[in-house]
Amino acid sequence: MELKTLDYRVDDGIARITLNRPAELNTMNGDFWPEMVRVFDEIAHDMAVRCVIIASTGKHFTAGLDLKWAGQNALASRGSADLGRQREAFRRHVKELQESFNVIDNCRVPVIAVCQGGCIGGGVDLVTACDMRIATADAYFTIQEINVAIVADVGTLQRIPFLLPQGLVRELAYTGRKFPAAEAARHGFVNRVEDSHEAALAAADAIAREICAKSPLAITGIKQVLNYGRDHSVADGLDYVAVWNAAMLQGDDMTSAVQAQMARQSATFQNLKA
Template identity: 65%
Template sequence: MGYSTFDLSVADHVAHLRLNRPQELNTMNGAFWTELIDGFAEIDADASVRAVVISSTGRHFTAGLDLKWAGTSLGNQSADAGRAREKFRRHVKHMQDTFTVVDQCRVPVIAAIQGGCIGGGVDFVTACDIRLGSADAFFTIQEVNIAIVADVGTLQRIPHLLPQGLIRELAYTGRRWTADEAGRQGFLNRVLPDHAATVDAALVMAAEIAKKSPLAITGIKQVLNHGRGRTIEDGLEYVAVWNAAMLQGEDMAKAVTAQMTKGQATFADLAA
């Protein structure tokens, strides 16, 4: 399937989704919000994919929401206030779904971030499992600067990644947050010298993940995601049931044999 806001390719069990509107600073126009949902549906349907890398083009990862499109999308409102607000709620829910599909992708998603990651970009990368950044990367929870409460995922997901005091400072001030800070505070797993090195490191990490049992990897992601907002007891029960169901396959025997023989196990893809 062809997309207008990004390129999507798959090689050696790794899907690479690359934002491709550098002249527009990879802003999120109307097509983006539907295409990303379709792109991740394509990824999830491809049983050969074991990890995903998200990267971008040009100076900035993304400048966030396309404000011109946003203004147009709010036009032609119903004269009835209640109906207009119900329509707007559905509009926001659709935008939330765009990043929820990233969060819920059955395999790990690694973001390789260069330059600015602004507004909706922060919503995007907080939905990813792992974030790598170039030395010139910076982040801004931009919504407060245009008098909006961030509403498509940042305020819900970032509390699982950063301390509350820092989150509130960034959300209240809308200040620029550098790669150096983000690396020291654990938001970025690693800071690389430049854009190319960041993408390369993400692809190497994805390739390492792709060598593991895909059944184990998808299980780890499911268990970690399930545990957010739940008690330890709930999480322990969930993983016990998961392993009781999933450890019936061949992957563990292959992995143990490879460990004992100092070899490399080869695992079958998940079922299509």
């Protein structure tokens, strides 16, 4: 798979996605959005993948949207069509951008983001779609859209209220101030803060390897149930998990796990079926 904005590889069950435009501060240009969808489609069809780590290169995780590309795209979208058709086309464009982060949220396996330096604008949309976030001590998060007089529209405002208190969410969204790693950790937005990028990557790797050792059927079930519960009532979530377990607890994983626990050994679990 040929990619321009991302590096992608899989080893030991861990898919590693790396933003690879450090000279451009890993801004999200026209190639970035469809490439993220392509990579996660690859992951969806690779049953050897049991966890994903999204990392970056250079000083900053990402400076967010490539404003030059966005401006050119906005001009091109006007064309000669009437205003209603122009706006309908723009709506479809925004929905396409949203899908680039929906695929992270909907990924079969857990996704861990490792953030160094600035995680700005679209970067916050990206990491709020992940299951976990690990940051370096110098990292910070900025809901940048208010600073360029737009409403964030590819996921931050929909997902971050589940990760932070409402008052803080609104302060960050209304002011566009920096949200530094130490403060983010106090509020549980990041799982941990490490002194260096290398240490943050190592911490993510350790979590990913622990996840990879668990039953992939149970892991995907946990993610499905958590996401469903987030978007539905408690009663709906309880019904959903009851049906899930009634359907899925028919394999060998639970028996293998219990036997391994009793023998003080580690169980080995087969990949999911493609």
